[in-house]
Amino acid sequence: MNSITTDKIIRYSKLALMTYISFFGLLVMYSNFTDYASNYEYVSHILSMDTTRENINLNYRAITSPMLHHRIYWFIITLEVIYTAFCLIGAYYLFHYRNAPAEEFHEAKKFSIIGLLIAIFVYYVCLQVIGVEWFNMDESQTWNAKDWARHIVDFILPLLIFVALRTER
Numbered sequence: 001m002n003s004i005t006t007d008k009i010i011r012y013s014k015l016a017l018m019t020y021i022s023f024f025g026l027l028v029m030y031s032n033f034t035d036y037a038s039n040y041e042y043v044s045h046i047l048s049m050d051t052t053r054e055n056i057n058l059n060y061r062a063i064t065s066p067m068l069h070h071r072i073y074w075f076i077i078t079l080e081v082i083y084t085a086f087c088l089i090g091a092y093y094l095f096h097y098r099n100a101p102a103e104e105f106h107e108a109k110k111f112s113i114i115g116l117l118i119a120i121f122v123y124y125v126c127l128q129v130i131g132v133e134w135f136n137m138d139e140s141q142t143w144n145a146k147d148w149a150r151h152i153v154d155f156i157l158p159l160l161i162f163v164a165l166r167t168e169r
Contacts, residue, residue, distance in 0.1 A: 007167075007168055007169050008098075010167050010168060011094070011098050011105060011168060012098065013162075014094055014109075014112075014162065014163050015091060015094040015095055015098060017159050017162070017163070018087055018090050018091040018094055018112050018159075018163065019091045021087050021115075021116070021119070021155070021156065021159060022084060022087040022088045022090075022091050022115075024152075025080060025083060025084030025087055025088075025119070026084060026088075028080050028084070029077070029080055029081055029084055032077050032080065033077075039073070040069065040070065040073050042143055042145070043069055043072060043073040043076070044066070044069045044073075045140065045142070045143040046131055046135050046137050046140070046143055047062070047063040047064075047068070047069055047072060047135060048062055048063065048064050048069075049061065049062040049135055049136060050062075051140040051141065051142050051143050052135075052136040052137075052139040052140050053136075053139055055136075058136065061134055061135060061136075062135075076122065076126060079118060079121065079122045079126075080122060082115075082118055083115045083116075083118035083119040083122060084115070085115070086111050086112070086114045086115030086118060087111075087112060087115035087116065087119070088115075089111040089115075090108075090109065090110075090111035090112025090113070090114075090115050090163075091112065093108040093109075093110075093111055093112070094108055094109065094112060096108065102166070102168040102169055105168050106166050106168060109163055109164065112163050113160065113163060113164055116156055116159060116160040116163065117160070119152075119156050120153060120156055120157065120160065123149045123152045123153050123156065124149070124153045127145060127146070127149035128146060128149050128150060128153065131145070131146070131149070132146050
């Protein structure tokens with residue numbers, strides 16, 4: 001038991017948490033590819049603003065082109081694939097360098113950090129900022145993912161800080 005140090009536990013916890021967020025990304029990707037129609041419908045309603053209250057001052061924001069709906073949805077899917085790939089690679093590198101000197105382990109975090117930053121872009125900027133503030137997603141009774149996105153960001157942001165901190169010795 002004496003061989004298990006706090007430093008090792010911290011390293012393994014960073015690895016475990018990166019594995020968790022990678023698993024989440026894989027599930028999101030699986031959902032998007034296997035149930036494209038349902039997820040597309042969500043994106044379409046949000047962009048069209050057809051389930052929010054009528055507001056003449058905001059109607060100009062709506063995007064009603066199905067072609068643009070598909071392109072925006074594929075942009076989101078692409079970002080989700082990219083962040084998941086970076087998080088998976090990051091978890092691999094954390095595993096590979098788990099017993100390396102502190103400097104090498106710290107440098108192994110770069111893929112994890114990039115993946116988490118992209119994930120924050122997807123769930124905070126795309127969903128919470130653009131979806132809520134621009135397309136009024138929070139006013140939709142049916143197609144509102146504001147709280148779902150917030151819960152994801154509430155996990156990713158502290159994870160980013162925890163992974164990036166140089167606590168290893």
